[in-house]
Amino acid sequence: MSKITTRDKLLDITFKEVYIYGYAGSSISNILKIAGIPKGSMYHHFPSKKAMVIAMIKERLTPKVREAFYIQIDDDSRAVDILSFLFKKISKNEMLIKHGCPLHKLMFEMGSLDDEITKLCHQEFIFLIENLAKLIDIGKQKGDIREEDSKSLAKFIIISSWGALSLAPNHSSKEQFLQDTKHILEYIKA
Amino acid sequence: MSKITTRDKLLDITFKEVYIYGYAGSSISNILKIAGIPKGSMYHHFPSKKAMVIAMIKERLTPKVREAFYIQIDDDSRAVDILSFLFKKISKNEMLIKHGCPLHKLMFEMGSLDDEITKLCHQEFIFLIENLAKLIDIGKQKGDIREEDSKSLAKFIIISSWGALSLAPNHSSKEQFLQDTKHILEYIKA
DNA sequence: TTATAATTAGACCGACCAGTCTACTATAAA
DNA sequence: TTTATAGTAGACTGGTCGGTCTAATTATAA
Incomplete structure (x- = not known):
């Protein structure tokens, strides 16, 4: 109706x-x-x-990006599994694979051109980091991760994912993204 | 004259x-x-x-980016030192810190809009990866690194660096970049 | 000097830009 | 039925866009 x-x-x-x-x-x-x-x-x-x-x-933009970078987890999930699951979810999002993260793209373009839009984007960036840090904290309790600063790690993960998603669409694919982010998972496991 | x-x-x-x-x-x-x-x-x-x-x-653009992402190394350099040196060099480049990598920025903007420019940018992207992979290969001979596929690692390093450089200029700084890329170094060391 | 080409110069073009203006219509309260 | 308000409609404005055009100037070589 x-x-x-x-x-x-x-x-x-x-x-x-x-x-x-x-x-x-x-x-x-x-x-x-x-x-x-x-x-x-x-x-x-x-x-x-x-x-x-x-x-x-x-x-x-904000709701879409929050949804894309969020996953539901069980209480007994290990940090590695959480991230592995997140990357798999992102890789299935054709929009992200084809055109990169819309938040990242706008933030990059407007960086030194408009304070209001930049500030808005940055707030959302912070939100994503803190949200992911919470997930990591939950996974950390299972003890499979050595990193102390969850926020710093979460930031690194988002930055790296954004980088991997921001390559020219002709040359990015679901498989490529998973390959590129594999290093992050290995780093976490270490 | x-x-x-x-x-x-x-x-x-x-x-x-x-x-x-x-x-x-x-x-x-x-x-x-x-x-x-x-x-x-x-x-x-x-x-x-x-x-x-x-x-x-x-x-x-191409010469500037090649220069920014290249370092001269000694024959007995370890891979970790090479990368640590590279990040330090990048962090001193005010242009990169303030506005991100110009190649990355153009590639991201033009991704699905112009094939000719995208292809040109992507060729240069490949060049950067192969160049860095060579440096890593040299450092690898010193045996302080466990990664087999140098190209995959080089790609990951460039992608992550680009991501770290592409944040809004108000919130990026030399120190922030070094902090963000610290994870890469720790990953290599592992 | 003269002929030829390379370069500089800027007025001009139609298309498109974000934004304004006034008129019209639909809804709903009185 | 009247009046007020919210929303629709599109012609129009001044400015800027990428690109064209012709003329003037400068450099080169004969």
Whole structure:
């Protein structure tokens, strides 16, 4: 029953367009053309392109990335298994494999160009790290891991995963990603 | 004596502009304004924006990146020392710390947008991997490393370094980079 | 000097950019 | 039925985009 609102449609398409073409490379006109929505409607809901992108980050990008980098675990999971499971989940996410992590991509592009967007992205980055650190802490109780600082380790894991996902799409694949992140697992095991 | 030619000036400024603003975010008009060069001169040397950027990649970006990711080593260097030295060198490169690896950034942006540029970037990526693998092979002879596949390891090291360098500039620093890559060194030592 | 090519110079073009404006319509409360 | 509000609609604006064009200038060689 619930119909898709103009706002929802705009945010959905803005996510895709900014994800693929970047902030600078995406255009309002094209987003509107795809959505079949006139300009006035968009500028009724958002005061500017930047405002729409910020709403998109909060309401689309952030939830997607949280979901992609999160896994449910049993209480008796070992840290190695948790990470192995996480990598397998990420590798199955075609979006991530093909275009990299949307948070990473936007953060990289906007780094020195816009403080507000950069700050927003960085907050989410911190959230991902802390979330993963919690998972590692749970796994650590099973004693199969020697690393003390879970946050530092979590950061390294996300950074490395992002790196592995950010290669040119022609040359990245599920198998390649798993191969590239294998080193992280071996490091944890050590 | 040798004066800077119009072409050289254009390539220098194009590198900076594309590095900071991205391919889509940079503009010919702005590059010309900064260079103090009229349009006709530029379009005499290059048929298009894309052609100028491709020349810039070959003649500016590639040499800079090769230099940044290369180190001279002694014949009796251990692999761990080689990498430790490399990370220290990278951490001293303010350009890399502030804006990430220009090759990585361009490759990430253009990934699914332009085959020619993507291919060019990827070739250089392969070159970096093979170069680093050679260094690792030399260090491996000293027997302080257990990894068999030097290329896979080299790829992982570059990917992870790129990831660590691609965080928002406000939150990246020499110290942070060394902290983030510390895990790689510990992995090698293991 | 003269002919030829290389380069510099910038006005100009149509397309597209983000954003504004006014008019219209749908909804719902009074 | 009236009035207010939320949302839809798209023509329009000033500015910038990449790229073209012709003319002027400079360098090279005969």
